[in-house]
Amino acid sequence: MEYKTAKRMECLPFSGIRAVMEKANKMQQAGEKIIHLEIGRPDFDTPEKIKKAANGSLAAGHVFYTSNYGIPKLREAIAKWENENHGTDYEASEVLVTVGVGEATFASMDAFLDPGDEILVPNPVWLNYIHVPSALGAVPVTYSLKEENDYQIDFEEMESxxxxxxxMIVVVNPSNPTGGVFSRETLEKLSEIAIRHDLLVIADEIYSQLVYDGTEHVSIASLPGMKERTITLGGFSKAYSMTGWRLGYLCAPVGIIQACVRVHQYTVTCASSFVQEAAITALTDCADDxxxxxxxxxxxxxxxxxxLNEIDGISCNNPHGAFYIFVNIKSLGMTSMEVAEYLLENAKIALVxxxxxxxxxxxxxxxxxxxxYEELQEACARIKKAVEELKNK
Incomplete structure (x- = not known):
């Protein structure tokens, strides 16, 4: 029979990141030695204390449904952690535990976007923020983040x-893919715009613990007048190296939580019970890790x-957050896809x-x-050789 998918599925292309990964994996299975720099997945094992807590939870029989909202102790721990680290004043009742930040993203958009609504989204950005609203019938409208502005917001463009x-406005801070971190001044100006135009803000702060060079991470919900209109997204995948555990959360006023939980309860019911138990240990006992x-x-x-900046023909700025570098390859005279394919085929390096x-x-x-570190040394040497060969063609 012919399978006719819903028309909205046309708005959901397959991930470009996963497409690169699939091709790289096939080459690897064929015997090629591929260096994987395409996936945002920490190479560290999950800290032992977290795994031990999960095992203890399983052994204790914590294998049943939890509240849709998450277990009370975890919600309390999340609120406390956010308040102590980001200067917010959340209560446990203002926390919803989700199946990763991906589900938190979907729930926060599905709860508030009607068909025809517009949502301001960074460009470039993790593309869930483009395709999820599109699938919901809303209209993503992008605002540019440019290298020459150190990936800060051009507010004249945004207001236009x-x-x-x-x-709604989406803020990803620190950024995937650029590694940029918004300054306090940038977030204060953004707050003024959100308040003046009475807009909700989705603040994806999954990388907030991964900032460098003494950079300050500012949570926009901590700024005056912003908690009431901000949905803060956080999770355990990146900082705690728990990508496969699939646990995230959103923090927001109770009215927003009540809207989001209705989406949550009809899609995933609740996050895994024993993973939630382990997450308490992550928040309370793993700062050193x-x-x-x-x-x-x-x-x-x-x-x-x-x-990279020593290689003639490419360059990059110095990112202050996440674990990504956005490499400028414009002088090579090829599209980013062409260069990515060239490096995969000739240098055996998977990039996005x-x-x-x-x-x-x-x-x-x-x-x-x-x-x-050793793979990165080898990767940079391969990139240097491949770019030199490309420029000498």
């Missing part, structure tokens, strides 16, 4: 995109930024073309330095 249909990983990311970043993150990503490649 606001109409009477604009309902996170700091050790952050310091190693800093070391890797410093090396790769220096090495910047075009996978939106139009402003064209002319760039995203490197994830969430792999070993």
């Amino acid at each position: 995109r606001i109409t009477d249909k604009t309902k 996170v700091e050790a990983m952050r310091q190693e990311y800093q070391r890797r970043k410093d090396y790769v930024v220096k090495a 073309p910047g075009s996978a993150f939106g139009s402003e990503g064209e002319g760039y490649l995203r490197i994830s330095y969430a792999c070993s």
Whole structure:
């Protein structure tokens, strides 16, 4: 029989990141030695204390449904952690535990966006923020983040995109894919715009613990007048190296939580019970583990930024957050997809073309330095050789 998918599925292309990963994996299975710099997945094991807590929870029989909202102790721990680290004043009742930040993203948009509503989204950005609202019948309207502005917001451009249909603004801080971190001044100006136009803000802060060079991370919900209109997204995948555990959360006023939980209860019911138990240990007893990983990311970043900027024909700024570097390859005279394919075929390095993150990503490649220092050394040497060969053709 012919299967006719819903028309809205036309708005949901397959992930460009996963497409690169699939091709790289096939080459690897065929015997090629591929260095994977395409996936935003920490190479560290989950800290032992977290795994032990999960095992203890399973052994204690904590294998049943929890409240849709999450277990009370975890909600309390999340609120406390956010308040102590981000200067907010959340209560446990203002926390919803989700199945990763991906589900938190969907729930927060599905709860508030009607067909025809407009949502301001960074460009470039993790493309869930483009395709989820599109699938819901809403209209993503992009605002540019440019290298020459150190990936800060051009507020004249942003305000020009606001109409009477604009309902939400997305902020990803630190950024995937650029690694940029918004300054306090930028977030204060953004707050003024959100308040003046009465807009909700989705603030994706999954990388908030991974900032470098003494950079300050500012949570927009901590600024005057913003908690009431902000949905803060956080999670455990990146800082705690828990990608496969699939646990995230959103913090917001109770009225927003009540709207989001209705989506949540009809899609996933609740996050895994024993994973929630382990997450309490992550928040309360693993700060040293996170700091050790952050310091190693800093070391890797410093090396790769220096090495790439020594290669004639490519360059990059010095990102202050996440674990990504956005590499400028415009002088090579090829599209980002062409360069990514060239490096995969000739240097055996898997990178993501910047075009996978939106139009402003064209002319760039995203490197994830969430792999070993030794692999990064080898990768930079391969990139140097491949770019030199390309330029001499």
